[in-house]
Amino acid sequence: MKFGGILGFDTGIMLAPMGVDIAGPELVAVNNYEVTVKAINDTRKLTNKPFGAGILLEFEQTNTIRAIFDQKLACLQVFWGDFPKEMVDEAHKYGVKVIHQVGSVKAAERAIAAGVDCIVAQGSEAGGHVAGTVSLTALVPRIVDAVGNRKIAVVAAGSIADPRGYVVALALGAQSVAVGTRFIATKEAYAHDYYKQQLLHYNEEQTDRTDLYERFNWKADVRCIRTPFYERWKGAPDFVQNDNYQPIVGKSIFFEKEAVLQRFSGQVMNRTTTGNLEDMVLYAEQGVGLVNDIVPAAEVVRRFVDGAKAIIQGPSKNYLPKPKKDNDHSEVCEQGKGEKEVEKECVETIHCE
Known part of the structure; x- marks a missing residue:
């Protein structure tokens, strides 16, 4: 090869x-x-x-x-x-x-x-x-x-x-x-920290293919994480769209201009995004269960290259980072809040079992 x-x-x-x-x-x-x-x-x-x-x-x-x-x-x-x-x-x-x-x-x-x-x-x-x-x-x-x-x-x-x-x-x-x-899930990505952290808590069975988001602008399939918000709305009929009839769930700054985000917007949250983050789309592939940490992008490339070489040269079990446990939602959702408050919000946001 x-x-x-x-x-x-x-x-x-x-x-x-x-x-x-x-x-x-x-x-x-x-x-x-x-x-x-x-x-x-x-x-x-x-x-x-x-x-x-x-x-x-x-x-x-x-x-x-x-x-x-x-x-x-x-x-x-x-x-x-x-x-x-x-x-x-x-x-x-x-x-x-x-x-x-x-x-x-x-x-x-x-x-x-x-x-x-x-x-x-x-x-x-x-x-x-x-x-x-x-x-x-x-x-x-x-x-x-x-x-x-x-x-x-x-x-x-x-x-x-x-x-x-x-x-x-x-x-x-x-x-x-x-x-x-x-x-x-890298240091350099301009995604919101909330988005990055959520990727660490979901697996391949917790993604879905849907056209729920962005119907007003472009009715196209996406694969996203099955967040509690998505689970509540995934069966919404086609007339439910991200139009002006939907409430504003947040705001972001793009190219130095502020933009409002309607409910069901397909816009992913960046570092400037504020609002109801738990109501926003989180795109992710089925391989999300293998995303275990947030590291520099160069480290991701190094792992891919070095790990692939090790596999090609011979079986090895030492080139992969420690895997996460399914439904491990132990990460802190927000900084600066009490332990009980954080635990409560994590349960509400991530839908712990």
Whole structure:
């Protein structure tokens, strides 16, 4: 098995697109040239290495794509729609490689015909927006076979949260993995600390695929954590939407502007978010049960690379962090509160048994 980076990057670990400020549909759809350029320049202040950007094709993205081309990013990842050959060719003129995320073999075949540089095969186990209905282990080999001997890298995405998932992806024929949920639980992620902490308390049986969130803007399936709020509302009829008839559950600051969050908003809470956090969506993949701690992003990459090497070289039981216990809700929900008060709020928020 080939082990290492793709598309000129150092390792085979790709950060799954979660948008600027861990964006929801409204923010992703901003289609603003200046805002995109600012986000790119802010990233360049932190690294001199190449990086890319991800966009959702469901929305008008002309200005965003133009900014990405003009700034000559290393790559552009697209999802939830077609990116035809003429757009791929234009990207290549600017030196931008195109990564297309898909959830089916048919979508992969369209991406192959368009001449993309890389295909991300997203299994149905993935967190956030999920396009397909096929599991990762069934989808990846089929897409690998469809690519054949073309110079198109295949990346596996969905429920990959530790080195074992990385090695499985390599064995299925993928050259790399895209990781989302594991990177939310890192020091650098702009997610709210409450969100990060909640990821430590749930397992694969406590996620669900639903269209409950963001129906007013974009009726699309997502995989999220089955929080007590979600369990109360998961059977809501289609007319229940995140429209102006819903109460405001919180506020966040995006691009230096305050935004209100209606109930059933698909916007994930960032560090600025205030309000009823327990009523907000928590996207997570089925691999969330393997997320046991909050560490620097570099440590996540190191664990993946070193752990995968150890597995490939020979069986080892010493490369994984200590696993968490299912339904272990012992973490403090909020600082500065008495033990009994914290215990009571944890029970209400996390729905301890």
